[in-house]
């Protein structure tokens with residue numbers, strides 16, 4: 190059995206330890222918001238947070254995430270039960286709605302997870318910082334201008350509601366090398 194904290198919940202999994210985390214998330218846990226694109230850490234569609242850091246779930250074996258904290262798009266919003274629509278969504282999600290960012294939508298959960306990680310580290314990124322942080326998340330529909338605008342708007346929203354991302358969960362161990370490798374970003378071209 191391998192234990193993971195997924196979206197704040199302890200999950201016990203008997204999958205093969207070499208199974209990519211993406212398949213565990215989608216198939217074993219039924220969290221299908223995280224998408225499969227390339228399977229080789231090049232497109233960003235599978236981006237989740239591992240101990241608060243954006244990683245490519247398609248190339249992380251389950252064993253490398255053992256005992257650690259995973260956040261998927263389903264766990265990003267701080268409280269969907271809130272009556273306040275701003276509070277109910279993460280500021281990045283709220284900004285995405287306002288800007289109507291998605292076209293086909295396939296890449297968007299990965300985009301949002303990367304954007305949320307960016308704003309955790311840099312609450313007021315300029316265009317260059319946004320482009321640098323997001324360059325590994327590909328969008329074949331070309332929504333990049335709306336993504337950039339939405340990230341600026343998300344930063345405003347976060348300030349307006351004094352939103353603070355929960356601190357990255359403290360895990361029992363450092364992320365495994367495979368996870369660090371998986372944060373590498375590919376170019377869009």
Ligand code: FES
Pocket residue numbers: 224225226227228229230231232233234235236245246247248
């Ligand atoms: S599916 Fe993981 S980076 Fe493309």
Ligand code: FES
Pocket residue numbers: 291292293294295296297327328329330331332
């Ligand atoms: S919205 Fe279609 S791939 Fe990004």
